[in-house]
Amino acid sequence: MLKPKILVTGAGGQLGSELIPALREKVGNNNVVASDLKELDNNQGPTELLDILDNNKIETVIDKYQINEIYHLAAILSAEGEKNPVRTWNINMDGLLNIFEISRKKGIQKIFYPSSIAVFGNQTEKINTPQNPVLIPETVYGISKESGENWANYYYQKYNLDIRSLRYPGLIGYQSLPGGGTTDYAVEIFHKAIGQQKYTCFLNRDTRLPMMYMDDAIRATLELMDAPKENIKVRTSYNLSGMSFTPEEIYLEIKKYIPEFEIEYKPDFRESIARSWVESIDDSKAREDWGWKEVFNLSQMTQVMLENLR
């Protein structure tokens, strides 16, 4: 195995901002190239402006740094994606196929591809959703992630390309802001609780969704990527579970620390996206195959979020 030389696409987003420092701590600052469509500041290692639709530039960057692992984060998320479905499809799918095809040609050793609970749809079992349920997603983002999972499996089966993937729940952290998803409310609510002590939620009070604290998500990613290849039995994408809660439940948890905090509910188009997803996830395959176990529940996460944001 070569020493990892990692390229991260979409590194300036909510996940990348926290994954980059974790990867750099693990393999060294200069061995992780952070890339994005937008300029990245305050970086401790190499950065590149990189549009994932630009094949030539992807190849140039891979050659320049002798990249042998890719974390392909760049994508348009669920709510933002509905504003321009065809563009979302192009970025999410053409970008992914660029990465897979170039990786195959250049012999990239390992690829991480984040999928999402957005692959689930109205016909999916909502409670304790199994690993292989009916997948008929309602958003273009979900369609692209579901197709991406099948492409990942295809490239593994046909070319033995070692692509590993997680169906992340909504991610919540204090170091970065979310980028246009349906689960964004669960980050915004903390900022508003501390700032204005008032929040207008775009989902209904009782819409339950699977969520995960960012530290757990980063650790899951690193553990999945470190696992021996033969342990990775799911080559579409692993179900992954942290916690599940409704807007009212997280509001009441925050209110324990900020008693004057108020919430009102004004559901918009994101409510029907959220309703098409599921409430809780069965991630027993991840637990069996590579030993996944979450650490953070709602109350632990709330405490850490408030401590750090203050």
Ligand code: NAD
């Ligand atoms: P984000 O929207 O915060 O960041 C995405 C990044 O991709 C942005 O910095 C953006 O500039 C970049 N980007 C967009 N178009 C690009 C292009 N053409 N070329 C290069 N870069 C481009 O998203 P995130 O929350 O950091 O999510 C990262 C990945 O994780 C995505 O694939 C997303 O689907 C997945 N995911 C995230 C969550 C979550 O809750 N944040 C949940 C499930 C899955």
Ligand code: SER
């Ligand atoms: N958190 C993401 C979204 O809401 C799920 O992938 O779009």
